[in-house]
Every structure is written in structure tokens, then in C-alpha cells.
Amino acid sequence: MGMKILKQALLMVLALLLVAGPAVAQQDAPSGEDYVQQAESGSINWDNGSMIATGVGAPPANAVNAAQARGMAKRAATVIARRNLLELIKGVQIDSSTTVENFMVSSDVVVSRIRGFLQNSQILDTAYMSDGSVEVTVGLKLRGGISDVVLPKADRFKLQAPAAAPKPEQLVPGAYTGLVVDARGLGVRPAMSPRILDEDGKELYGTVMVSREYAIQQGMAGYAKDQDKAMTNPRVGSNPMTVAAVAVKGRSRSDLVIPTAKAEEIRTQAESKEYLGQARVMILLD
Template identity: 45%
Template sequence: MGKHVMLLSLLFVCSAVTAWALGTSNNEGYVQTFENGEVNWQSGLVTAVGIGAPPANAVNMAQARALARRAAIVVARRNLLEIIKRVRIDSAATVGEYMVTNDAIRTSVSGYLHNSQIYDVAYMSDGSVEATVGVSLRGGLAQIVIPKTMPFKVVEPALPTDAQESVAAPMTQPTESTSAASASSEPADVTEPVSDEHAPAQPAPAVESGMVVTGLVVDASGSGAHPAMSPKIIDEQGNEVYGSALVSREYAIQQGMAGYARDVEQAKVRPRVTDQPLVVRALSAMGKGMSDLVISNADANKLRALTENQDFFEKCRVMIVLD
């Protein structure tokens, strides 16, 4: 029994180290580097390094190394917290700024990182130890740091097949989040405000009949944009085309609102957007954190038409290309 437990533990550690190695060596993703670690925005993995020195009063080499290892892990987790604080939730706030406003969030984040995965421990010739720890931005941490006040799409559970056939769908009032999304899809008239009764007809977007799109790639290279956990895509009038109101909270937490890459061709073949993504160009980046992307009205209208019958936005199938 003990041997089986030891074997399972060894397999878990090997799997974790392999995942870390693959995540950090993947040059196709967008990696944001810091003094003591990095954020891989493709895999969602945040890693940090810490160094611990052996105490002068250690009774033997074994105790010295054990205490140095413990110190290195403590420092690495402290550095991990500092990196996490600098991660942008959206264009308005970082995780650190959000933690300042909420004591419960600060306590929860600190407690979560206290149990972060140890990916590597290296013993140096001078007796010091270097430890690498990491945590995913997705899943449990995202559940903590993405504000509950952020609007997400309410996805109703599907009825059983027989119920769908026998019961007509009732008329429902739109939720606050879907109402906001619908309202934002009306392009604003920037020349002269007019009433809906006299508003000019909008030109129909150019969408090929039967066009199937499996995801979206936004080329934001050269725009000065920065990555965020919850980016937005807006049109030239500031109306939201893609954002939290169009996806379920579950998808956003488990997969992230978007993946990031450094090259359009590499972004197009990522599993997130599968095999037929639409590629659009970002005109600029906006917001305090420069993570909201502006696209042309023509591309915005095309996306609105496509997402009426296709669900790639709901499933967060979006890749963003940054410098």
C-alpha cells in the first residue's frame, strides 16, 4: 500500500514538472517576464523563483539544506504574490489594486498562494537553494480575483430533448448582462443624436452566406496593448463587441477570456480557436491598462452578425496577438 502511494506521488510530481517545463518552454505563447518570475498568458501559468541560504548555525549539511530549501520556497511564494498583484484583471484594475479594496480577497489570495505548486528545487554548490513555484491564473485563483460584480452572461440549462419538443419556450425578459450587451451592439451616431424613430438604417455587414467561424484572432501588434484576464473588444464608438457580458463566468474562470500569442500564424493554429478563425486588426488599445482593443465598425458588425448563430464568443475562443 505504501509503495502504491509513493508511486502515485512520484507520478504527480513528474506530471507537474513536465507541465511546468512545457509551459515555460512554449515560445508560441505570450510570456510576460518580471524580475523574479513570469506569466505565460497562453497556458495561464504564473511562476516565480526564490533563493534560500543555509543558516550559519546548522548542525549538519542535511539540516542546512533542508532549512535553505524551506527559506527558498517561502521567498519564491512571496515573489509569486508580488507578480500576481501586477496581473491585470481588466483594463481598469490589477489584482493588487483589487486586493487593497477588499480584505477578504487579500486573505483568500494569500492563502491560495501559500499552497502553490513547487515545480523545481535546485541545490547550489555554495549550499544555497533555488526554488520555483507556480499557480494557474485559471480555476481557483480566477474564481477569487474576478469580481463577483463583473457582468457575465447567464447561460440557462438546456431542457431535455422530449421537453424541448413538447413545451414551447416561454417569453423571458433579458437579464441585466444580456441587456447591456444588446444595448452596446447599437452603434452610436457620433454626428448628431437622433431618436430611434428617425435613426438611419445601418448598412448590413458583409458576411458570406453559411460562413462558419470557429474563433477570433485579434492582431493587436503595434497597438501598445497589454494582456489582462478579462479583456474587451470594442468598436470605434466604444460599444462592446466582446467582453464578460457575452460569456459565462464558468468559461471565463476555467479557460480565461482570451489566449495571447506573439504571432498571427501561430495564434491561428491554437486549439482555443480551432481550425477556422476569423482574423481582424485592432486599430488601437484603450483604457487605463491598455487592454481594451478597438476594431473597425465593419469588423464589429461582421462579428455581431456571426455570433447571432455561432457560439465561439460564449466559449471564449479568442486569441490576441501582442508585441
């Protein structure tokens, strides 16, 4: 079991290096403190937005020779790995009430585009077993193309991207550069488009605060399970504000509730419009 966990961790590193594009290049490589959601045949790293899945193919009995048997086993393993990756994608929560599978059921266009991404998913690792079988691991970004397909249309987002983040020397002393929400102990589940509400149900953070470009390329929020790692993540800059969530809402338990007084404090800070608009948000989960 220990070797299997170690192998998955190494593969997640490969997933970031080989699959991640410019939008996530600034983030740290996956570590044991990232929030990784495990599934039977794959996993999702919710900090850097990478997914991996594995499949095993057996050599056919009617192969002409060993080389042909191994090649056919590899092709079969790749098909199975991509099928498992599809199941992983279908289960991803988009917001508090919708999964990727919900979108696929309602639109043939979505199905076609997601299958296209799957066909182009990268082979990250190939392991040849002593019995002739082959295990293949494939990887794909959740951000970028897939986000563009499944996230709400532009009218649900802020229309324009905010100005570029100021350089450290340009910041007002003590100005906040991001937001870290501690949601540990509440049974929160990660989602592509989480919201942050106050205790009166008024939205502090969501698609109306972020341009669609930012949401697609870097995700609405990063997730972590270690507070120090979250606080030092480049996503939230050098001086993030921290706040503890007091409740969770939504059918999928992905929307966070913070104290109204804290929400009002954030709303009155001029710099919050920039860091929230740039999706500089990290969420701490168990």
C-alpha cells in the same frame, strides 16, 4: 543569459503539466511563441494561464550539519519564491483599470483566499548550489481559483454558458470557429478580462458575452506573439476569423478597438454568438 532563458522555458512546461487543471489541458504546452510576461523573479504565460516564480535561500551559519543547513535553505527559498509569486499576482491586470492588488487592498477576504492559494502553490523545481544555497521554483494557475476570486461577480457576465461547440462535421461550410485579433504594434498589455470595442465605443466582446464559468476556467482570451500559432491554437478552432485592431483603450491599455464595419460583420454572424460566448478569442501581441 541564454541558459537562464532556456531554464525558464523548461519550467513553464512543468508549470503547465503539473499545475494546469482540466480547463487548460486541451491547450498546447508553452512554446517560444506563447506570450510570456517576464518579471524580475518570475513570469506569466498568458496563453495557458500559468505563473512561476523563483527564490533563493542561503544556509544558516548555525546549522548542526550539512543536511540541516540544506533543508533550512530550501525552506527559506520556498518562502521567498512564494513571496515573489505574490508580487507577481498583485501586478496582474484584471481589466483596463483594475489590478489584483487593487482588489486585495479593498478586501481582507480576497487577501486571505489568495494567500491560501499561494501556500498551496506547487514546487516545480529545486536546484542545489555548490555554495550550499538552494533555488526553488513554484507555480500556480492564474485561472481557476484565483480567477474566481478576482473576476467580477455573476451579474456582470452572461448568465448561462452557451451550448457545447459543434463538431467539425456539424459546422456550416465556411463557418467561423473563433476570433483572432492582431493587436501588434499598439502597445497592448494583457489582462484577465479584456474587451473588444468598435470605433464608436460599442462593446463587441467582454464579460456580457461570456459565462463566468468559461471566464474562470479558461480565461477571457488567450495571448500569443506568432500569428500561425494563434491561428492554429485549439482555443479558436479550425477556422477562426482574423481582424486587425486599430487602437487600444483603457488606463492599462488592455481594451482593443477594431473597425466598426468588421464588428458589425461579426455581430450579424449567427455562429459568432457561440464562439464568443465560449471565449474562443486569441489576441496577438508584440
